[in-house]
Every structure is written in C-alpha cells, then in structure tokens.
Amino acid sequence: MSALPATGVAQNGQMTEHATRDGAGTRIAAELRQAILDGHYSPGMRVRQEDLADLHGASRIPVREALRMLEAEGLVTVVVNTGAWVSRLSLAECEEMYQIRERLEPLLLRYSIPNLSRPEIDHLALLADAMERSTDVEHFLKLDREFHLSTYATAGTNVLGEMVLQLWNRTQHYRRAFTRVFRSEGDRSAHYDHHLLVHAIRRGDVDEAERVLHDHIRRTRLELARHPEVFEN
Amino acid sequence: MSALPATGVAQNGQMTEHATRDGAGTRIAAELRQAILDGHYSPGMRVRQEDLADLHGASRIPVREALRMLEAEGLVTVVVNTGAWVSRLSLAECEEMYQIRERLEPLLLRYSIPNLSRPEIDHLALLADAMERSTDVEHFLKLDREFHLSTYATAGTNVLGEMVLQLWNRTQHYRRAFTRVFRSEGDRSAHYDHHLLVHAIRRGDVDEAERVLHDHIRRTRLELARHPEVFEN
DNA sequence: TCAAGTAATACTGGATCCAATCAACGACCT
C-alpha cells in the first residue's frame, strides 16, 4: 500500500496539492512545475535558487528540495556546484517519449474506460468539438490536455497514471511548438482521432480505443520527426 | 540535449555515480538505494534522518535531499512532519508495474538488440546457464538482474532505460519473495524463457524476442497474483 | 591583438541552530 495520499491524475498536471498540508518544498515545486508547463519558463532557462526563494518568501532549503523533485520528474536539470536549468529535450529523446506513450497510454485507457460514466463521455465529446473550433494555440493545448487526461481520470491506477502525467509534462513545451506547426499546415487528423476515440469509448470497445489512441500518438511522433528545427539552438 | 552525464543502465541498478563528483545527497541516495535493493531495509521500515546523517558523517540537509530523490523513484515514502519509510507495494500496484514492464521492456529490448555484440550475447548464454545451476536465492536474483539489464545495456536510450530500471528497483523486494515461492514449486518456465530469448537475440529476431520477453513478464505477473500472501501485513 | 593566467564575484553545497509538529504517555474526569 502507499501512505501517499492517493494522488490522482488531475487536469492541471500536478500531483494534487493538499493546500498547506505539505511542506514548503512541495508547494514551491508545484508552482514552479505549473510555471514551466504554462511556458513562463523555457527549456534551457536558468533557475537560481535565491530567486525562487524570495519569490516564495522562503529560504533556499525548501527550494533545493523542490529542485530535486522536479529533477526527478525530468523537468529541471541540476548540475552540482553550478546550477539548475529547465530541461531541454533532443529530438531523439522526444521521439523516445512518444514511443513510450504509444505503449503506455493505451494501457492506461484500458484501465479507465470501464469506469467512465455516460456524462463524462458526453463531456469528452464536447471537448473534442471545442478543440475543432479553437483558434488560440494556448487554448487548444489546454483543451487537448483536459481531453486526454479526462479519458484517463477513472483509471484508478497508482503508478501508471503518474508515469503518463510525467511524460505529458516533460513534452509539454514541445507540444506547444508542434501545435503551431501542425496548425499552420492545416492537418486535421488529430481531430478525427479524437472523435473516433470518443465513439469507441462510448461503445465500450476497448481494443479499438487502444488502436486509435496508439495511432494518434504514433502519427504525432512521425510528424514531429519531420520538424527537427523545433529542437535547434 | 541533456546536461545530465548520460546515465546508462548499470547492472548495480543505480544511476552511474561519478564517485565524489556529485554532492553528498546523491551519494547518500545511492548508498541507501543499494541497501534497500540488497534487502538490508525491508518495506515499511522507518528511515530516520539523523541515523542516515551520522551513518554517512553528514548533516541532515543532504539526507533530506536524498530522501526526496528516492521518494521520486518510488523507493521511499515521505510523510510531512512525520518521517520516511521504505515504500510498500500492494498486490494491485505490483501487478500494475508488471503490466507496465510487459509493454516497456520489449520496446527497450528492440532498441538494444541491434547493438549487442557477439561476445555480449555469449555472456548472456552463460548467465542463463548459471541461473539454472544456482541454488542460492540471492545469487539467482543477482544473475537474473544482470541477465536482463545486460540485454538492455546497448539500448542507447536516455529515458526508457531509466524508467525500466526504476520499475526493477521498485519491485526488487517482491521479486526476492517470489523467487523463493517459485523455486519451491519447481517451476522451470523462466529458464526456458531465458534460453529462448538468447536464441532470438542471436538470430537478430527482434519480433520474437519481444514476444518471448512479453510472455516472460506476463507469466510472472499471473503467477504472483496467485500468491497474495506475500503482500500481507 | 590575442592568449593565458590570476583575481574577484556570484552562486551553490553543507552545517548548526531554532521553531513547529506529531506521537506517546500520563493524569484526570465521567
């Protein structure tokens, strides 16, 4: 069992923070994580301990704990005696993570589908529609994240959900970049995938849902390999 | 890119420690990790900061960093203002990790096989033979770990290898328990799997190697579900 | 002018000290 407070997959992408129930390190980590996901920090950007410290009105001790946590999540890279930077991904690493997602997310979906309620599935359909109408990249990203994480929300797993969430977080910045590219190319296959996924889920067809999701992620992976310029500099 | 020193999958199961090149926190984490894997700490056992501190001749500051790292790896469970314990797994969590491994390790093997040299494959065959002859549980565990991690050693991945290693580490204690049970039942299928795997690798048959490995892990998962008593208390 | 060596600076790493919180124990009351 886990004495851990059963952190579920939350839409905002951080382990559910029990408000002030956990130490300053956890709080600082949560806020820095959200800031990175929101794009306020870019990959390669330096993170100084003292800045974070007096930004949160704390000393550097909890900041260092926060950096250790985010390092373990792969969001920051710490070099001893030198400093911490927001992690940067190579094209190869990004492809790797997408291949991992291809294999893990269908499994997580398999856990979740039997527990999804009718109204929850209806909400998924609404999200898929809203994505098609969205014009703002940032808004689309938010909807896309909510859509997929909602399909996983009832999985009831203790480990797999956390792993998938970390993969989403680590690739978040690059997903933002790809969205701009794909959008400019007018590729609509992602939307078709989303609708197919909702239908398969509604019919309770786990196998088809797995296949659609697998191909959805795979297609994105193949597409991103065609845009190595995102990883330059 | 990663400023990280390209930590590869090492047989001893910890991120390659650059001796004294990294801080005390990393060193303490490495030693505590190894102690847990060796079974010197059992799941549920309390880990007091001050004990670790003067065990390593350090203050509690790097100890706390070490605990944060091991918490992120899932080896330690920290409760705020209360303490840290060696993580304990439920049967459901253990099955979950094995299902994850079923999907991830074949992929990692796929990365690795093309880069495995002839002498390395010969060494795998030797390990498979040695496992059949081994009588000591602890010795078998060591060989089994070296065998599988050796098949992954040339994968050249930056993320996947690390994830698989963590899954091995988190399930290490329970693998020890299962080995005793299986051994008493005289089940030899694991040995057959190992030989089949070596042959598939030698022929460069990635697809068959993936299938054999998948079934190998799956069989263990189904078997462990038949022994819930390991997770009692 | 450029290279190399050296000094200054800024940041991180670690230790000690103090405050806050939880657990266990005991006293008191019903």
Added chain:
DNA sequence: AGGTCGTTGATTGGATCCAGTATTACTTGA
C-alpha cells in the same frame, strides 16, 4: 475501567551562516 484532554519527548521542517567551487572579468605578457 475507559475515554478524553493536556503535557512531554522525539523528530522533522526551515532559516541563517559559512565554506567551496565555477565562472566571469581583468590583467599581464608575448
């Protein structure tokens, strides 16, 4: 006797201080 409340002890959390290291800038020489 049992339960509840308060108190004490042990342990963790956080802040300040000092030491160590890497990087930068500067200086000196060829």
